[in-house]
Amino acid sequence: MWLPIPPDEIDGLPEGLNYLFWDGGDDGGQEFPADPADCVFYVVPYMKPAALGTRPMPRMRAVRVVQTLSAGTDHVEAGLKDLPAGVRLCNARGVHEASTAELTLTLVLASLRGIPDFVRAQDRGEWQGGFRPALADKTVLIVGYGSIGAAIEDRLAPFELARVARVARSGRTTARGPVHPLTDLPSLLPEADVVVLSTPLTEATRGLVNADFLARMKDGALLVNVARGAVVDTKALLAEVESGRLTAALDVTDPEPLPPGHPLWHAPGVLISPHVGGPTSAFLPRAKRLLTGQLHRFVNQEPLANVVLTTGASGV
Known part of the structure; x- marks a missing residue:
């Protein structure tokens, strides 16, 4: 069992298993803790380059679960x-909802209320008043209404919104109202x-936010x-924000990391955070609970949580 968190720091792991710590190292070049061919349950290192996480996978002939x-x-x-066929890929549903929803609300409020402008004015020692948009009475559209989208709506609920509209891959009904399909x-x-x-x-969502999508925004x-x-066409977004018609708050960008000198850094009305929706103090306890639960299910031959796909099925 390869874990990116030291096993002795995780309470309640099933006994009798061989746990090995591997997080890829700070430079991404750390040697494997053992022969990848013997790994049965692989937890991918967190916040490391994609190439590092996939590096041992060609040699993992006995693996049964890949957990992100x-x-x-x-x-x-x-x-x-x-x-090999039959490997279950599982995601971290339940780990990032609180942190990502918090950041979403932070970005919305900071952008609407002009917090970046206040910080810059403070650096200059200037007192800048004036009216700013409020979140109250606004209509918010959430595109991607899974567990994170629902958590975002949870935190929007007290803000006296005019309306929340929800969109997902396919339509359905929830206790809060309809979820519309992408169409x-x-x-x-x-x-x-x-x-x-x-x-x-x-x-289906790569480049979803293209010039046509943005042109339809008010x-x-x-x-x-x-x-x-990559959900957003960066060139199309730049055209809209540079014209001043739209504003944006981006925790993720394409390319990422955003290189020095990229026009997004200085585009008017754009607030950028460096992909920090997940890594907060809320991450570690939730990640540990997820791993403990998954490993108990695995050992007891119970259905795993958060299975995204199984290799060898439907052409995967």
Whole structure:
């Protein structure tokens, strides 16, 4: 069992298993803790380059489970072709909802209320007043209504919004109201003051926020991306924010990390955070609980939680 958290720091792990610590090291070049061919349960190092996480996978001939500690799994999917059939890929649903939803609300409020401008004015010793948009009475559209999208709505609930609209891959009904399918986006975008992206990166969502999507957003609307950078067409977004028609708050970008000198850094009305939706003090206790639960299920031959796909099924 390869874990990116030292096993002696995780309470309640099943006894009698051989736990090995491997987080890839600070430089991504750390040697493997053992022969990858003997690994049965692989927990991918967290917040490390995709190439590092997939590096041992071609040699993992006995692996049965690949567990990520991120909500998305796009960073390991390139390595799935090298795995034997029947390997279950699981994500970290339940680990990042609180942190990501907190950051989403932070980005929305900071952008609307002009917090970056206040910080810059403070650096200059200037007192800048004036009216700013409030979140109250706004319509928010959440694109990607899984567990993170629902957690975002939980935190929006006290803010006296006019409306929350929800969009997911397929439509359904929830206790809070309808979830619209992606095909309804053209009719929903013109009504939204704030559009929050919390969708996984898939072939269906890559480049979803293109020039047409952005053109349908109302003048002065705010785009918030806590999903993946490649969900947004960066060139199309730059055209809108540089014109001043839209604003944006981005925890993820394409490319990522955003290189020095990239025009997004200095685009008007753009607030950027460096992909920090997940790594907070809330991460470690939730990650440990997830791993403990998954390993107990694995040992007891019970159904695993958060299975995204199984290799060898449907062409994977």
